Amino acid sequence: MDENDFLAGRFEEHRSHLRAVAYRMLGSFSEADDAVQDTWIRLSRTDVRDIDNLGGWLTTVVARVSLNMLRSRRTRREDPLEAFVADPAVCTAEGNDPEHEAVLADSVGMALLVVLETLAPAERLAFVLHDMFALPFDEIAPIVDRTPTATRQLASRARRRVQGSPGDLEVDPIRQREVVGAFLAASRGGDFQALLALLDPDVVLRADSAAVAVGAMAEVRGAAAVAETFSGRARGARPALLDGIAGLAWAPGGEPRVVFGFVIASGRIVGIDLLSDPDYLRDTDVQLLDG
Structure with a gap:
């Protein structure tokens, strides 16, 4: 097995986790797959000997990629809002596991995804990584270019919105x-x-x-x-x-x-x-x- 095959094998060990992070960030299976693919491309161009914790490194990268995609949406708000509605159904694109996608969608829930769509990108990332994947704030802070204290505030504000908001939030x-x-x-x-x-x-x-x-x-x-x-x-x-x-x-x-x-x-x-x-x-x- 050559080095590239070995690296690909290690990446596949983390693919499901990375896709779950990206889906919760983006609410779209196709965009989550794009984020995961971008993460693989970045890994393939990186000297893995400099990476002490591959799982943590990959999570950080897919989070940064997803954050950039969310921010790109903000610059295209002249596009119809329907373009950013979360995927409610199972995607059947080749290479995806429909059963896994159904389980993933059920685990998040459409109501939560609707609420997440109302959050600012940095709020959404802080909430998803901390509350859903238990990442500490000092690891999340560099991703959103904020201090750990400010990152904690972002997650706290997002949490209040998620916990106390009805399902028909205004997104316009x-x-x-x-x-x-x-x-x-x-x-x-x-x-x-x-x-x-x-x-x-x-x-x-x-x-x-x-x-x-x-x-x-x-x-x-x-x-x-x-x-x-x-x-x-x-x-x-x-x-x-x-x-x-x-x-x-x-x-x-x-x-x-x-x-x-x-x-x-x-x-x-x-x-x-x-x-x-x-x-x-x-x-x-x-x-x-x-x-």
Whole structure:
């Protein structure tokens, strides 16, 4: 057996795991296969004598490839959203195992894949690698170019969305911005009734430890309580994109100090994350918008 055959054999030992990682990241069997193939190409061009842990190295590479593919989707948002809907059925392309694909799809679940599609790419990667594959944050952090603390925040925010979100989450970025804009206008104007109309009855407002340290409540539940919290009190906030997702930011002098992340379902806000951790703010792509 020559060296290339030996390397191919070792790669095949990890293929199922790599495909599972890529599928959970991308929600598409065909794209998962592309990511795995790209990983093999990179391995075949690498001196394996420099790799101490082949499984860990391959997981990192397929995660980076998948992350790049997710980010590429973000730059093509003019394409129909249907192009990015997760595969609900078993793929029957040559070389794939339909039974294995059915088991893999069932293990993830369409509801979870729908929720994962609403996450920013870095959030999705942090959640998938940590919560589904038990990778420590210090290994995930270099993949998303963030500190371990900021990576933990990404996973925590994603986890709250996954655990507390209904199945009909809003994924249209234009509609997201409309809802967030209406919330900001109602908050600035002190329009309590308009806020109530925008909030789900069971909405939850959560603040991170940094925000709590400067006076925010750790958690507020219910539309009336959340509306009261924001009514007339967001005059300094402005629209922003947080890793590509519609949100708000308080940014005196153009420097984000606090950001507000929103979870929206059926046109109503079901969750708000108040985030002020310095590491998170430094490592999050906050794009301030006019308004």
